[in-house]
Amino acid sequence: MYAQGRTTPGHIVTNARAGLSMHNYGLAVDAVPYMSGDGGALNWTPNTPQYQAFVAAMKAQGLIWGGDWVSIPDEDHFQMPGLAVTPTSAMQADYGDGGPAALAAIWTKATPGAYA
Numbered sequence: 427m428y429a430q431g432r433t434t435p436g437h438i439v440t441n442a443r444a445g446l447s448m449h450n451y452g453l454a455v456d457a458v459p460y461m462s463g464d465g466g467a468l469n470w471t472p473n474t475p476q477y478q479a480f481v482a483a484m485k486a487q488g489l490i491w492g493g494d495w496v497s498i499p500d501e502d503h504f505q506m507p508g509l510a511v512t513p514t515s516a517m518q519a520d521y522g523d524g525g526p527a528a529l530a531a532i533w534t535k536a537t538p539g540a541y542a
């Protein structure tokens with residue numbers, strides 16, 4: 427994904443190199459609310475009541491919202507709680523080849539506090 431828009435065709439979609447995003451570990455998701463009644467458009471505007479209701483619902487599930495980050499807010503980013511903001515060296519070491527077994531091992535450890 428990091429190469430997209432840099433060395434391969436397409437728009438730049440991430441500033442994180444491989445292994446440096448919680449997305450690489452299956453512990454984060456980018457999501458925005460769907461605007462019913464508006465032709466199926468997505469709402470990319472965080473300061474709208476609908477978007478804030480969506481954020482509140484995601485937070486009610488315990489997810490961390492990237493819009494709360496001060497240095498580089500990431501309003502469509504949600505990730506599992508109890509983790510460092512970015513992958514720790516322990517997570518990167520456990521990542522290995524990034525295959526299903528490695529991810530399963532990380533998810534087992536990714537209970538709140540395991541990689542804090």
Ligand SMILES: [Zn+2]
Nearest residue numbers: 454455456503
């Ligand atoms: Zn994200």
